[in-house]
Amino acid sequence: xxxxxxxxxxxxxxxxxxxxxxxxxxxxxxxxxxxxxxxxxxxxxxxxxxxxxxxxxxxxxxxxxxxxxxxxxxxxxxxxxxxxxxxxxxxxxxxxxxxxxxxxxxxxxxxxxxxxxxxxxxxxxxxxxxxxxxxxxxxxx
Numbered sequence: 001x002x003x004x005x006x007x008x009x010x011x012x013x014x015x016x017x018x019x020x021x022x023x024x025x026x027x028x029x030x031x032x033x034x035x036x037x038x039x040x041x042x043x044x045x046x047x048x049x050x051x052x053x054x055x056x057x058x059x060x061x062x063x064x065x066x067x068x069x070x071x072x073x074x075x076x077x078x079x080x081x082x083x084x085x086x087x088x089x090x091x092x093x094x095x096x097x098x099x100x101x102x103x104x105x106x107x108x109x110x111x112x113x114x115x116x117x118x119x120x121x122x123x124x125x126x127x128x129x130x131x132x133x134x135x136x137x138x139x140x141x
Contacts, residue, residue, distance in 0.1 A: 009122065012060040013100070018091040019056025023048050025084045040080040045106060045114055046072055053090035053102045053118050067100065067120040068128075074116030080108045090118065098122040 023029075029044035050069045057067060080086055087107050094101040098121055106114040 009095075009098075010060045010062065013057055013092070013095065015092055015095065017056060017060060018089060019052050020087060020089045021048075021052045021055065022085055022087050025080055025082055025086060027082065030082050037079075038082040040084075040086070040113070042074070042076045045076060046074060048086070049074070049088050049090065049104045049106060049114070049116070050118065050120075052088040053104065053120060056090050056102075057092065057100055057120070057122075061122060064125055065122055066125050066128075067122050069118065070099075070121050071119040072104075072116060073118075074104065074114055076114050078108070078111050078113040080113050084108050086113065 025040045027038075029040055029048075030038040031041040032038040050072070053069075054067055061067065085108065089105050090102045092100055093103050100120050100122065102118045102120070104114070104116045104118050105112060
């Protein structure tokens, strides 16, 4: 299927588009229990990698469009302590209509801490907001 069929994705959105972001592991990103040291939690790592993927393709999307995560498969391979700097990368590997798939990786200064696969769906923000608002209205009745 052609990239972005039906929504007019910019030609800049293609396989190989990549984003890299650096983050410092903050208190809000860690988990600590049972006498263990505070380390980057898997949910926080996923959020940082999703943000990296979203921002990698954001400049390639038409005005009024964004993307939402729909799938992630991640191996969290190593612990990263509070205060460490991590580098997250996301590279587009396939585009199928409005679905963009990424290869993910995160590293600290010592090693690869995560690898995985992620899919995002490109959507019209106004339509998405309308859909969510209709669900909210129905839930409150």
